[in-house]
Amino acid sequence: MSATTSAPESEEALGAKKAPPPSSEGGAGASWFARFALVLVCVIFTIPTLGLFISSFRPREDIITSGWWTVFVGRGLENFSLDNYQAVLDAGMGPSFVNSLAVAVPATVIPILAAAFAAYAFAWMDFKGRELLFVIFVGLLVVPLQVAFVPLTQLFNDLGVTNDFLKLWLAHAGFGMPLAVYILRNYIGSLPREVIESAKVDGASHFMTFWRLIIPLSVPALAAFAIFQFLWTWNDYLVALIFMTSGQEVVTVTLAELVGSRGQDWHLLTAGAFISMSVPLIVFFALQRFFVRGLTAGSVKG
Amino acid sequence: MxxxxxxxxxxxxxxxxxxxxxxxxxxxxxxxxxxxxxxxxxxxxxxxxxxxxxxxxxYPAVLTVWFSFQTRVGTPDQEFTLDNYVYLFTDSRLHSALINNLLWIIVVPSVAVAIGLLVAVLSDRLKPTSEKIAKSLIFLPMAVSFVGASTIWLFIYAWRPPEVEQFGLLAALASVVGDPPSTPILQISDFRLNSFALMAVVIWMQAGFAMVLLSAAIKNVPEDTIEAARIDGASEVQIFWRVTVPQIKSTIVVVTTTILILVLKIFDVPRVMTSGDFDTNVIANIFYDQAFTFGDRGRASVVVVALIVMTLPFMYLNIKRFREQEAQR
Structure with missing residues (x-):
């Protein structure tokens, strides 16, 4: 938990924060061995994604008759096209993509808003059972999701909840809530006391203080958790597999199905994988700093 | 539309x-x-x-414990039984899966942390731009879903009969070094080789996460402690083990336990890549099969109870650490 977000935010996780030590001093700086080892690790880590990416533009025949690396010696470059993407969108990935958005956006906003209210109460309001209730949230951080599936399938059946989206929103809200409350309470609790008290003196209600003051001041923590939760729900497979029962699908489920039923159709799998990864990759490149902060903050989640 | x-x-x-x-x-x-x-x-x-x-x-946690003592859950014939616990302690398929889970929680956190630490330390000595590029490359797999990562690695592990050209990178490399492989790696259960091939996927995904946290911790190590050791004539390797590592120990523990809890419940990767066949099964997949393929909710619940019991120590640690933090506030 050394890594939780707190108000004065100054981390620069992916950039160098400290100036590098003066070069050629006491053996510090990068030796040729260090450079070599690092380049090697980077290459090994990049090759799997790169291979899939290149293959997604190759026609079916080319993919399975020659390795993707042969394109570097110019083999089959003229056959590159976007046909695979068109084919896999037509094979169900298109609607799934839209469904994933419809699942992930509310499944992010709902727990954030509910958790922010709770976090404000935990941090700045006095009430009976405050500490005990918060400890429950902390304890629930590591509870495995698997506890929920059997009882909830039964409950949804008994209550007649048949809307897949509603089921998924609520389930993701529940699973993400302990972490959201935990992160936001730590952050909101570290805001300066004078600010909150001056609002009270000015006659603002808790509700107004919350909307006009707490929410704007908490943007870094809210953004960090939002990105964590959004990617978590977008990338989720298990919850969607179990609760989406009416024939609608999200991208991960569609991709897994393609792997299972058309495991040899690499032209579909490569393009399908990239469509499912497109949103996380955009988030990764566009919001890298918030993304890092969200993951770091999420490091206590089970 | x-x-x-x-x-x-x-x-x-x-x-x-x-x-x-x-x-x-x-x-x-x-x-x-x-x-x-x-x-x-x-x-x-x-x-x-x-x-x-x-x-x-x-509510589900309480119900799950209750269901683990019931037979024919959800039917009018539901009644008390200890059969599920007999199953938990005697079923050989379940035990094989437990061994895999044990391997997973030993191998994945330690290797991911080792790679993360290596990259964090080495890239710390580069120019800021190169450091940023190196870290982004290692970190990128973290953004991908388990299903996406499984697809990526299935392509690496793809196999064709030895007579024809291999398009999977691993088989192609093996053909260059020696004989073309006679079986796909995901079907080789000797020494649980295929399980290790699955673990590689999760290590690939989690090393970046370990790196980010460890790198932040390393940058917070006071420069003067390192400088002092250097003046005393310590080598870079000694400085790393005796000065840096002790000061980032708490971060190493947090990262290791986070990844450990994650792999304890690992499901997507074995499910998508092998369906748990060829001795690669894990308990979360057994849970899924019991609950939703065979419809045995009692057995499914007992597997979850086992999972809960395994996470209890971490729950305790989390609460203890939280109390300590509160005391310092």
């Missing part, structure tokens, strides 16, 4: 619903006399999240 309209509607309903809920609850409480309002308001603020957590985590 109807699909997209439906999705936008769904998003509006979901997002609007939660805002409306708080607005209405607040409006109701504000009508009450001042004293009661003050007393009830905290519960209005905490209530919805508590309700959701209660419904989706607490």
């Amino acid at each position: 109807g699909n997209a309209v439906q999705a936008v509607l769904a998003i509006l309903i979901g997002v609007g619903g939660i805002i409306a809920l708080f607005w209405i609850l607040n409006a109701v409480v504000e009508r009450l006399p001042k004293r009661q309002e003050e007393r009830l308001k905290p519960y209005v603020f905490v209530g919805p999240s508590l309700a959701v957590v209660g419904l989706f985590l607490l």
